[in-house]
Amino acid sequence: MTLAPLPSILIEPIVRVALLEDLGRAGDITTDAIVPSDGRARVSLVARQAGVVAGLDLALMAFRLIDPTLSSSVMRGDGSHVAPGEAIATLEGPARGLLTAERVALNFLCHMSGIATATAGVVEAVRGTKARVIDIRKTLPGLRTVQKYAVRAGGGVNHRFGLDDGVLIKDNHIAVAGGVRTAIERARAAVGHMVKVEIEVDTLEQLAEALSFDIDAVLLDNMDPEELRRAVALVDGRAITEASGGITPANAGAVAATGVDLLSMGWLTQSARALDIGLDHLS
Structure with missing residues (x-):
């Protein structure tokens, strides 16, 4: 393209x-x-x-x-x-x-x-899998537009550009809301039909709970490859799966082989x- x-x-x-x-x-x-x-x-x-x-x-x-x-x-x-x-x-x-x-x-x-x-190196490492390489919001102030463009130049794709173009429910949101269900229901009630809702989970138990509600994607945070395989099987195509945390060119292939849809890395823009x-x- x-x-x-x-x-x-x-x-x-x-x-x-x-x-x-x-x-x-x-x-x-x-x-x-x-x-x-x-x-x-x-x-x-x-x-x-x-x-x-x-x-x-x-x-x-x-x-x-x-x-x-x-x-x-x-x-x-x-x-x-x-x-x-x-x-x-x-x-x-x-x-x-x-x-x-x-x-x-x-x-x-x-x-x-x-x-x-750097992006091209990770893209090459996951070649042959369905996984795509994405960035996150860990960008230098004032340079987000051009840094995310550079990720695209390397063959990657972009996560959300800011807080206003997608819902990402993280652990602190869940803690303040009082639980997964409340956080998801409040998000769904507040945003339009074009806005995707993603939730971060740290464990398979959290994932199982999140899947019982209306979500579009799950961020599988700091899971090892075996946990990721089990998570992908549990999701079973019901949501987009994003692996994040500690992904490098050396282990990206193993992470992608678990069947996740996306590999997200903050270091691509923050410290390449x-x-x-x-x-x-x-x-």
């Missing part, structure tokens, strides 16, 4: 804030002092590691916001696998603009490509390692 790019209206405010943070109160005093105003350059964004590209649109927007006259040519777009030394895109134009936007552009590109690469991408001067 072709990866749909994020609309410019969504990403421009994010890139603009990052540039304003970097430019501070006086702009790029280093580049303005050293590089002639009429100097021109041609540069290339180059992968230093193998991985999956994500965030190229944000990187290119950073350059364009600094200098709209800069031109670019894309070799490997978002969702593409790249090898070490492979060029992702080239840019040409006023040298000051290229150097001033460089760090912000690379921050987005390296961070998002790291998320996409950036992909090393650099800006090489060509001329």
Whole structure:
């Protein structure tokens, strides 16, 4: 499936804030002092590691916001696998603009490509099963839209984007409500017919109780593979099953083999390692 790019209206405010943070109160005093105003350059964004590209649109927007006259040519777009030394895109134009936007552009590109690469690794680990790899809401403030986009670039899919687009009843909700039944009934009574209701369970006993009510999905939290197999059998197709907690590329295959529908991981967006991408001067 072709990866749909994020609309410019969504990403421009994010890139603009990052540039304003970097430019501070006086702009790029280093580049303005050293590089002639009429100097021109041609540069290339180059992968230093193998991985999956994500965030190229944000990187290119950073350059364009600094200098709209800069031109670019894309070799490997978002969702593409790249090898070490492979060029992702080239840019040409006023040298000051290229150097001033460089760090912000690379921050987005390296961070998002790291998320996409990590996601792709887990997707590969569960290949051959029905399980899909998903993110959660453990995202950096202000970057949720682009981090979740990066998960899609790596072959994953998205969980809810916020508190307003899906009900997820967690242990603290159950505790405050006074029980599973009350929590589910109150949720169902409050939301519209388009809103899904998911409930988190820690034990098979909790799962059995939850299945006696009207739910769409169950989050099976921190269960080992044997518990997950028993949980999937107990659900028997009556709800979507999501495994969460402690899932890594090393154990993702074993978790997926239990028959769960979804594997969710907060670390994909919260702490995935950036992909090393650099800006090489060509001329």
